Amino acid sequence: MxxxxxxxxxxxxxxxxxxxxxxxxxxxxxxxxxxxxxxxxxxxxxxxxxxxxxxxxxxxxxxVFALGRNHAEIVEVLKSTLDADLPNLVQLDVSLLAGLLAEKLVKLTPNGLDRVFFANSGTETVEAAIKFSRYATGKSKIIFCHGCYHGLSLGSLSATGDDHYKKGFGPLVPDFIEIPFNDLEALEQVLAEGEVAAFITEPIQGHGVWIPDDNYLPEAARLVRKYGALFIADEIQTGLGRTGKWWAVEHWSVEPDILCISKTLSGGFVPVGALVCKEWIFDRVFNRMDRAVIHGSTFGKNNLAMAAGLATLEVLESENxxxxxxxxxxxxxxxxxxxxxxxxxxxxxxxxxxxxxxxxxxxxxxxxxxxxxxxxxxxxxxxxxxxxxxxxxxxxxxxxxxxxxxxxxxxxxxxxxxxxxxxxxxxxxxxxxxxxxxxxxxxxxxxxxxxxxxxxxxxxx
The missing domain is CATH 3.90.1150.10 (Aspartate Aminotransferase, domain 1)
Incomplete structure (x- = not known):
């Protein structure tokens, strides 16, 4: 054919x-x-x-097409990857390209994020962030903001603050609590009630391009840690240069506990998502050899996606x-x-x-x-x-x-x-x-x- x-x-x-x-x-x-x-x-x-x-x-x-469509360098990298006849998705093995892309992402993401999990999409990274937060903290509640968008699979939908997408799909995942965006008082009130695993937010809300007050994200991160929860930054759309910095949280000097990445990382060719988090979170989830595959994604570390990610990061840097x-x-x-x-x-x-x-x-x-x-x-x-x-x-x-x-x-x-x-x-x-x-x-x-x-x-x- x-x-x-x-x-x-x-x-x-x-x-x-x-x-x-x-x-x-x-x-x-x-x-x-x-x-x-x-x-x-x-x-x-x-x-x-x-x-x-x-x-x-x-x-x-x-x-998705932050580099434009059909970028010649990404095309060449993908062609050479296919021509290399590499072993792909062996599963009972570890991929070199996945290791190289993880190494690069750790160098580029905010300080303290040392471990990477690969998936196929943004919503998959949010799902992983929810699971990792709950397991690492031993708590169940997830705080999210009104008007936010984190994806349409069941967990990420439960954390999406727009009823238009939720109607008729309930009951959704329990223990998700909605608060107004850019409202520190509302955030602390829920945190103080206890049992909060994480607060998830887009640094800039995509639906509406709502930009928070200058003190909102830094103070939100401080409050989250004060009450023993995790700060999840959803940079699926805002990350990788979209807002004029590598990560939107850099505008406010915020260091999240978990960072969700997708869209641009694909180079516009191969679906890919990445969660980058603090090492202690990862180590609590994957804490024994019998839990090595406790969370995964069959196609998440495929060679084409990893090659596309590596090429994308190279283009973002080389073309300024x-x-x-x-x-x-x-x-x-x-x-x-x-x-x-x-x-x-x-x-x-x-x-x-x-x-x-x-x-x-x-x-x-x-x-x-x-x-x-x-x-x-x-x-x-x-x-x-x-x-x-x-x-x-x-x-x-x-x-x-x-x-x-x-x-x-x-x-x-x-x-x-x-x-x-x-x-x-x-x-x-x-x-x-x-x-x-x-x-x-x-x-x-x-x-x-x-x-x-x-x-x-x-x-x-």
């Missing part, structure tokens, strides 16, 4: 196949918002459709992408922030590095307020689609709404954006926000377009 022939011969069937065998609701969503393109290739920060139109990808696979992320992200924020004074629906521009959000709010002027209410009465958070959909349709920029029911547009671009990419992005954002300010006719027209496409999609499917 030749994959290239298979792709060429059936290239137009992707939506039909997904509708028949996979998630038909996703097909309906993409067709309704006019995102149903046939991409045929990708390179760097760009996607290309069958007409060779170029799209600027500011979604980057929810943060951490520094580039900080500089480029700051430039984007500096350029977009003045738009707040220009457009009354734009409430805030925030972010760190290449993790940026535009938050929209109900305008005060009568005509713009009417536009807002037309969209929000149809569906909460719909105004933000008045930004993301035209960005895609008119400017070929792929972006996302930051979370369910939010009027926040989020950008997590590849860290490799050029000056011309930034100009493309800023010019397009300015244009679509300006058009959103034209009044209720724009909102009505947009609503009709979505309704018409939704009906056509329903009839065609």
């Amino acid at each position: 030749k994959i290239q022939d298979l792709i060429q011969n059936r290239s137009k069937e992707n939506f039909a196949l997904h509708d028949k065998y996979l998630n038909s609701q996703m097909v309906k969503v993409l067709k309704t918002i006019d995102f149903d393109r046939h991409y045929v290739r990708a390179k760097g920060a760009y996607l290309f459709d069958e007409q060779d139109n170029r799209y600027l990808d500011l979604l980057s696979g929810f943060g 992408l951490i520094e580039h992320s900080a500089r480029t992200g700051a430039a984007i924020l500096d350029t977009l922030t003045p738009l707040i004074q220009k457009y009354e629906c734009l409430k805030e521009v925030r972010g760190k590095g290449m993790m940026i959000a535009l938050e929209f709010t109900e305008p005060k002027s009568l005509m713009l307020k009417l536009s807002w209410k037309i969209l929000e009465s149809a569906n909460k958070g719909l105004f933000s689609q008045l930004i993301t959909v035209p960005l895609f349709r008119e400017h070929r920029i792929l972006s996302q709404v930051a979370g369910h029911g939010m009027n926040i547009v989020k950008f997590i671009p590849p860290l490799i954006l050029t000056e011309s990419d930034v100009e493309w992005m800023v010019s397009a954002i300015n244009d679509v926000i300006a058009k959103a300010h034209r009044g209720p006719l724009t909102a009505l027209s947009f609503s009709r377009q979505l309704a018409t496409r939704a009906l056509r999609t329903k009839l065609s499917i």
Whole structure:
């Protein structure tokens, strides 16, 4: 079988196949918002459709493609790994590549993190963090924050602070306690009740790009240790340069007990997750020879994933992408922030590095307020689609709404954006926000377009 022939011969069937065998609701969503393109290739920060139109990808696979797509050095490393005919997943053996990647991660992560566990995804690392915390401390309670996102498997879902993802999947794992994000008093109140194994948080919440007060994370870490619990930093999206530092916790000089990593570490090719923790935690979990396999992941240390991780870390360093992320992200924020004074629906521009959000709010002027209410009465958070959909349709920029029911547009671009990419992005954002300010006719027209496409999609499917 030749994959290239298979792709060429059936290239137009992707939506039909997904509708028949996979998630038909996703097909309906993409067709309704006019995102149903046939991409045929990708390179760097760009996607290309069958007409060779170029799209600027500011979604980057929810943060997976921090190095851009199909990075030549990662491709070469993976090819050479396959050509080496290495023994893979022997299981009753230990992998050299896994050892090398673990060694590198320990050198790059915050001080005191000395042991590594490999998995296949971010949610798997969170599951491991929950288990390790409970076993190491002998306690059961896990504290998490409202609005957070840690994954969709059962344990990580139990630690996710958004009921939209939880509804109908209960009962979830017991002893998970939700508190407000950025609220030290609430954190200490739960810690003081006792039996807390760990506090898990994203340093910057991905759903909304919510940045904590400067004292929040350092004081949270102090409180957690005061009460004998562990501090878990979920850096699955924020880590590896996304926020302009290797790890987002570095912005506040915080040293976690457990660090969860994924997404970028894959190089955009092979699923991989890594948990890095303090040695004493690891040693308590794997405390006897008969417990050597008490927790594991069958494919977690596979050679391709380990090679992709090693190559990714090399590229991040050799191309100075951490520094580039900080500089480029700051430039984007500096350029977009003045738009707040220009457009009354734009409430805030925030972010760190290449993790940026535009938050929209109900305008005060009568005509713009009417536009807002037309969209929000149809569906909460719909105004933000008045930004993301035209960005895609008119400017070929792929972006996302930051979370369910939010009027926040989020950008997590590849860290490799050029000056011309930034100009493309800023010019397009300015244009679509300006058009959103034209009044209720724009909102009505947009609503009709979505309704018409939704009906056509329903009839065609």
